Structure formats: C-alpha cells, structure tokens
Amino acid sequence: MNAVIFGSSGGIGRALTENLIQSGAYSRVFAVSRSGDGIEGATALTADFLDETALEAVAQAIGEKGPVALCIVASGILSDGDTLQPEKSYRHQSRAAFETVFAVNTIAPALIAKHMLPLMPKKERSVFAALSARVGSISDNRLGGWHAYRASKAALNLLIRNYAIEQARRAPGSICAGLHPGTVDTGLSRPFQSGVPDGKLFTPQQSAAYLLGVIDRLTPEDSGKCFDWNGQEVPA
C-alpha cells in the first residue's frame, strides 16, 4: 500500500516524507507540494492545495498506483513575514487574514480529504491525518490571541471529526485524526520561538518520528480526535 504527504516542501512535511521512505513500510511514498520538488525515493507530484483541478489530477495519478493506507496533510500557514501576522487583539483582525489562513489551514485539508478519502481501503486499516495545533483546542485556550490561526485549526478539528463519522460507515478500518507536532523549528514557527523553554523546541526529524509513532498506535476508536506528538489527546 502507498503513503502520501501533502506539503512535503515544509519543515515537518519533508521530515515525515524522508522518515516514511527510510522505514520501507510503504510500496510508494508520494510527496505532493506546490513546487513539486523531489525528495529522493519519493514520487513527486505538484499541486496548489487550493486548486481543486490540480488536486483531482494528483488523486488520479495516486489512485492509479493502488490504495492509500496513509495520507498526511502537513501544509499550513501562520504568518507571511509581511502583513499576515497572528493577531494579539480582536482589533488586529482583518478579512484578508481570515481568508488566507482559513483557505490554507481549513479549506485545503478539506479539499484534500475530498479527493483522498475515496482512495483509502474499505476494510484494511488506514489513516488520514492532518497537522493541526494545540491552540486549535477551544477548551484548552487560556491565552487568547492568534484569532485566525486558532479558529482555522478548531474548524479543521471539527472537520476531522466529521470525516471520522462518515468514514466509519463506509470503511470500518479507517482512522481520521488531527495531530499537534509540538513546537518545531521550521519557517512557520521561527518568528515566534522566543518564549519556547529550553529543550522544548523539536527538530523536524524529532517531531516526524514522534508523529509517525503516534500514527502507528492509533486505532479506529481514536478516529475523530486530535493527538499531540506524545500520543496524548488534545481536548476539543
């Protein structure tokens, strides 16, 4: 069976792809990104995840090579080094920021699910996972701020639960889960790492190894939930 990583050009996405190739656990590893840049040992495919025609073409190419046992959405956005910045107050909210952040963090994973869930086997175990974030937890939100990012991840978590319910009806071995990767040293977190305690900043390779361990241990009873890098459930 095959594995697919969407967002293989990102810090965590690349580390996940490399780890999966090294594991040898899958017949093929597809690496999907906007640039289509190759990773040795992976089959590179190109798509902007907001372009449904491109996603359809990618799904067709993947489907022709057999069923998908693992699909991980590792794309996402927090800031753009320019006008898009996580909001400290409701006064800083803007329509443009909400539209960009929801498009990448919520709508893109939804479109990927639309085209990838049908490729996952009906009977055997399969995992559809999307990188979410602990800050998307509504009940665990004690700090506030980061309005668009938090809301986009909370909405993503809700969609994952919806897909779990729907998949359980058609594919009893299917697991849909959100994953919090920890605070990881990537382009996404770099501008916001100053408050991270010593030893709490993971390399992408560390985080990828933890996340793949968590994925391996998930069962259909876990479907619809969000888990952190340590396998602990992140409350909704």
Ligand SMILES: NC(=O)c1ccc[n+]([C@@H]2O[C@H](COP(=O)([O-])OP(=O)(O)OC[C@H]3O[C@@H](n4cnc5c(N)ncnc54)[C@H](OP(=O)(O)O)[C@@H]3O)[C@@H](O)[C@H]2O)c1
């Ligand atoms: N790093 C952390 O500490 C941390 C903590 C909690 C959650 N997360 C989550 O983990 C995930 C991965 O983050 P990361 O740290 O690895 O970030 P990253 O290095 O910035 O990677 C982000 C990835 O998203 C891709 N992407 C963005 N918009 C896209 C689009 N429209 N179409 C296709 N690809 C698109 C980027 O592609 P390009 O290369 O083409 O730009 C890149 O591959 C995100 O969902 C993030 O929210 C990260």
